[in-house]
Amino acid sequence: MPAKQRQLRANLLLLVAAMLWGLAFTAQKVGSEHVGPFTFNAIRFALGAAMIGVVVMILDRRRSIPRVDRRRLSKSVLWPGLLCGTMLTGAVGPQQAAIPDSTAGNVAFVTGLYLVLVPVFGIVLGHRIRWLTVAGIVLAMGGLYLIAVTGTFSLARGDGLATAAAVCFAAQILAVDHWAGRLPALRFACAQFWFCALTSAMLSPFFDEHPFAGLDLALVPLLYGGLISVGLAYTFQIMAQRDARPAPAALIMSLETVFGALGGALILHENMGVRGYLGASLMLAGIILSQMGPARGAAKAVR
Numbered sequence: 001m002p003a004k005q006r007q008l009r010a011n012l013l014l015l016v017a018a019m020l021w022g023l024a025f026t027a028q029k030v031g032s033e034h035v036g037p038f039t040f041n042a043i044r045f046a047l048g049a050a051m052i053g054v055v056v057m058i059l060d061r062r063r064s065i066p067r068v069d070r071r072r073l074s075k076s077v078l079w080p081g082l083l084c085g086t087m088l089t090g091a092v093g094p095q096q097a098a099i100p101d102s103t104a105g106n107v108a109f110v111t112g113l114y115l116v117l118v119p120v121f122g123i124v125l126g127h128r129i130r131w132l133t134v135a136g137i138v139l140a141m142g143g144l145y146l147i148a149v150t151g152t153f154s155l156a157r158g159d160g161l162a163t164a165a166a167v168c169f170a171a172q173i174l175a176v177d178h179w180a181g182r183l184p185a186l187r188f189a190c191a192q193f194w195f196c197a198l199t200s201a202m203l204s205p206f207f208d209e210h211p212f213a214g215l216d217l218a219l220v221p222l223l224y225g226g227l228i229s230v231g232l233a234y235t236f237q238i239m240a241q242r243d244a245r246p247a248p249a250a251l252i253m254s255l256e257t258v259f260g261a262l263g264g265a266l267i268l269h270e271n272m273g274v275r276g277y278l279g280a281s282l283m284l285a286g287i288i289l290s291q292m293g294p295a296r297g298a299a300k301a302v303r
Contacts, residue, residue, distance in 0.1 A: 003243075010244035014252040017233040017240070022259020024229035025104040026267045028096055031221030036208025037096035041089070042201035043215065043222050048230025049193035055235055056186050073184050074191075080179040081191025087175055088192055089199040091168035093207075094161040102158025103270040106147055108260020109280045110162035115254055116140045116290045117170035125174065136290025139282050146279025147272070185238050193230060250291040257284060 001009075031040050060070055098107050119133045148159030179188065204211040215222065241249060261280060264270035272280060 006243040010240040011248060011252055013236045013240035014244060014249055017236040018253050018256045019259045020228055020233040021256040022108060023263040024225055025108045025260040026263035027221040027224040029099050029104045029268060031218040031225065032096065032099045034214035034217035036204060036211060038093055038200045038204040039208050039212050040096055040218065040222065041092050042197050042204060044225040045193045045200065045230060046197035047226025049190050049197060051227055051231030052186055052190045052193065052235060056190060073187055077183050077188045077191040080183060081188060082195050084172060084175050085192040085195025086199050087168065087172040088196040091165050091172055092196065093200065095165035098158040098161035098165065102156065102162065103272060104264030104268060105261035105270055105272050105280065106159055106276065107162045108257045109147060109283050110144060110159050111166050111169065112254065112257035112283065112287055113140060113144065113163065113166035114169035114173065115250065115287045117166060118173050119290060121170050121174055132292050133290045136286040139289060140286030143279040143282030143286060146275050146282065189234055251288055254287045254291060257287065
């Protein structure tokens with residue numbers, strides 16, 4: 001297949017992944033009505049890890065990889081997976097806890113700040129920051145103010161938690177970026193998700209009012225969040241990034257925030273108001289502007 005066709009296919013896969021991730025905020029909102037945040041994430045990421053694990057097994061057999069090599073590859077992702085999976089728990093826990101006190105659209109846009117924060121955090125690691133990134137940060141922070149700061153100049157609880165989630169996502173993405181080029185991608189993702197599920201399950205009794213209760217009422221959101229948002233969409237991302245260019249890939253995936261707002265409006269009949277939609281527009285413009293040019297790390301986001 002010609003290179004242009006491969007890039008087109010990759011971009012389409014990334015667009016579908018962004019849509020699936022965005023609509024997951026709606027599933028998370030519905031699920032939050034029945035299941036605590038850490039319980040929800042424990043089940044969701046366990047399902048996603050199991051699905052990706054099946055994909056890994058199928059690919060191993062197709063490629064006729066010897067058992068000793070499979071074990072070696074699996075062992076290589078354990079410690080990085082433990083660290084990144086624990087960091088992922090620190091991101092998705094506050095994100096899920098934010099949803100009952102906010103809208104799916106708000107949480108989607110505020111969480112999307114991680115795309116802006118990644119290059120900011122990269123400065124500490126010696127990465128250079130471009131003027132377009134600085135301009136994007138200014139726009140995104142202005143948008144965050146309009147969305148999250150109330151008339152009494154206080155940060156709404158749900159949006160505050162979503163901001164904390166964005167900070168943790170940015171740190172986790174940089175950690176993933178450190179190891180991603182050295183490890184088998186699907187195995188690395190699978191390890192992260194298993195450890196995220198495990199640590200979420202361990203934290204559930206301490207933070208959830210009724211740990212592991214109400215699972216039957218949240219079955220559809222859990223299945224969507226685990227099998228579709230985590231398992232299928234992340235597999236699409238891995239497949240696409242073989243042929244996609246980093247900057248366009250990051251831009252396409254930033255549309256997750258738009259799909260999150262659309263899902264909230266169309267399915268849950270949410271209304272962010274004039275102020276909220278103006279803030280969302282500024283945040284989206286800032287995210288896109290910050291991703292123009294070379295993008296490092298942002299395209300390795302994990303949900």
